[in-house]
Amino acid sequence: MSLAIRLATVYGTMFLFTGVYLPFFPVWLKSKGLDAGEISLVVALSLFLRIVVSPFFASVADRLGDRRRVALWLAWASLGSAALFLFVEGFGPILLVALVLNAVFPSISPLVETIAMRARIEEGMNYGRVRLWGSITFIAASAGAGWLLEWNAPSVVAICLVAALVCNVAGVSLLPRIPVPVRKPARHGEKRFAAILEIGRHPVFVLFVLSASLTQATHAVYYAFGSLAWQRQGYPDTVIGLLWATGVIAEIVLFYISGPLMARFGAVRLVMLAAAAAVLRWTVTALNPPVALLFLMQLLHGLTFGAAHLGAVQFVAQAAPPRLAATAQSLYAAMASGVIMGLVTIGIGPVYEALGPHAYFAMAGVGVVALLGAFMVGRRWHGEVLAPEEDGLERQEEHGN
Incomplete structure (x- = not known):
């Protein structure tokens, strides 16, 4: 399997999750009894996490010299945390699980982007055509989840999130094992x-x-x-x-x-x-x-x-x-x-x-x-x-x- 196909599959599985999460996660939150203020806090605090957490995991990957391994850890952690949505109740537990999920899942993207940009520079891979599959699966996921909500209770959103992350684990496992020189700490x-x-x-x-x-x-x-x-x-x-x-x-x-x-x-x-x-x-x-x-x-x-x-x-x-x-x-x-x-x-x-x-x-x-x-x-x-x-x-x- 070519590197372009592997990366296109990874982007596709990542945006399966995003295509469900972005439009319909607030719908699920409301169904769990959260009001507008609580929903905005869950969404916003998750955004703040990205400022610190993603660079941290990126630095871990650089120190280990293995971006695929760290991305796969993060994919499994994302699946495990999202699975808790099937059981949690109440604002506090839901917020805690959402924070964990949004600490690990968005941190996968910079690692994948780094591999993709290296492939574009060193192998001439067409980045745009590879990245495009993420947008395509986003469309499929958002339209599909909307259709499912027509016939099911909002609890189906959590099931869709877990299913998408199962696919994401499979997709991330296709990332190539590219050795990365371990970076020395900066002198100054x-x-x-x-x-x-x-x-x-x-x-x-x-x-x-x-x-x-x-x-x-x-x-x-x-x-x-x-x-x-x-x-x-x-x-x-x-x-x-x-x-x-x-x-x-x-x-x-x-x-x-x-x-x-x-x-x-x-x-x-x-x-x-x-x-x-x-x-x-x-x-x-x-x-x-x-x-x-x-x-x-x-x-x-x-x-x-x-x-x-x-x-x-x-x-x-x-x-x-x-x-x-x-x-x-x-x-x-x-x-x-x-x-x-x-x-x-x-x-x-x-x-x-x-x-x-x-x-x-x-x-x-x-x-x-x-x-x-x-x-x-x-x-x-x-x-x-x-x-x-x-x-x-x-x-x-x-x-x-």
Whole structure:
């Protein structure tokens, strides 16, 4: 079996889980008696975990020199923790299990991505065509889970999560055993911290990261309460699954044409486009539009998520020198997927409890703030590198010696 097929299978099995978890886990939480505030806490605290836990497991894999083994441990741990959802009751136990699950399962992805990017660089593997299978299985899982919910109690969601993770264990076991040189500890830890400060405290970088992160955070109501809001508005679960699938299809199309799009718009304009699309998407969604118009709004997911992600990737590539590229990317990822999204998700729980689907108006407001921030970045940044190309610390050390 070729490496591309192995990796495509891994991505496919990983997103089987995500395709059930993202749309329908809040539905299961509600069926267990959790209110909107408790649901937002379960979702948000799980996001905060990713900031620390994923880098920890990645460093363990690097020290062991075996990413496959650590990924397989994490896959088994994910399956074991998700199986507890079949038995737990009450907010506290459910939160504890959810935190364990969200500590281990998301940590698999960076290890798989590292193997895939190495294959792309060293063997010329087409990363996009391999990664595409994850989006395809996400669509199948969200649509399939929605169909199952039409005929079964919400408890079927937990069963689907466990079944998806059984498939994930089988998929991860297909990862190749690629020997990785064991990394020695860095001699000067203070240099790493200084490098983080060098790019992380630049006002243009900070403003851009906040703008792109806020654009991603406009999805907080959608991720935490989207399915519940549509159920509240009377949509059947099959339609809800198709609505989620429509958003992912739009995302796939956008990534397929990403090359010309990035060249035409540039990093800042992509984020501006994403923020403007978020204002439109969430304003219309808050108004409980007809289902045909709602599907059109879901197509904007390609912009609200995809364009913001592409803009962030391009900005990091241009604004950070190569020696700080990974640091800059990790800072953005921590803010967008962890800190900002987590804070907005916690805050949106009481808002949704009070306003229901009209909470999407708050997300449109966040989009306006993100759009203004991106506009300010566009006036201050014109494609230049935001930090010196040469590591000043190393240069000073050489001169001192």
